Amino acid sequence: MTPPQAEEADRIAEASDSQAAVSSCAGYTILAKRADFLRAASARRQGTGGFLLQARERRDGSDAIRVGFTCSKKIGNAVMRNRARRRLREIVRAVLPGLAQPGWDYVLVGRPGATIERDFATLKTDLEGALRQIHRPRSAA
DSSP states (O other): OOOHHHHHHHHHHHHHHHHHHHHHHHOOEEOOOHHHHHHHHTSEEEEOSSEEEEEEEOOSSOOOOEEEEEOOTTSOSHHHHHHHHHHHHHHHHHHHHHHOOTTEEEEEEEOTTHHHHSOHHHHHHHHHHHHHHHHSOOOOO
C-alpha cells in the first residue's frame, strides 16, 4: 500500500505533464537566425501605426509558428529598445495563438516612438488587423 501523499504527488505530476503538452502545442518559437529574418523581410508586409509585421509561409512541412522581434537604434537607447521588444512580445503572447497559421514565420519590427508610446490595447488591435490582412486571400489580378 502506498501512502496517500505519494498518490497525490503522482496525480499532480500527471496533471502538470498534460498541461505542459497542451501549452507547448499552442505556443510558438522565437526566430534567432539572421537568414530567417531576411527571408521574412522579403515576403509579405503589413504596416500598422505601432509596428511593421513581416510574414512568410515556410512550406517546409513543419507546423511550427515562429516569431521574431527587432528594434533598431532609431527607437532609442538600449532601455527604450528593450521596452519596445517587451511590448511586442506581450501583444504576440496575447493575440498570436488565435490568429496565426501553422507553418508561418512572423517578424515584428518596432517603429520609433510609436511602439513605446502607443496605447497597449491599440497595439493589440493593430496586430489582429495586420494578421487578418496578411492571411486574407489575394486576388488573381
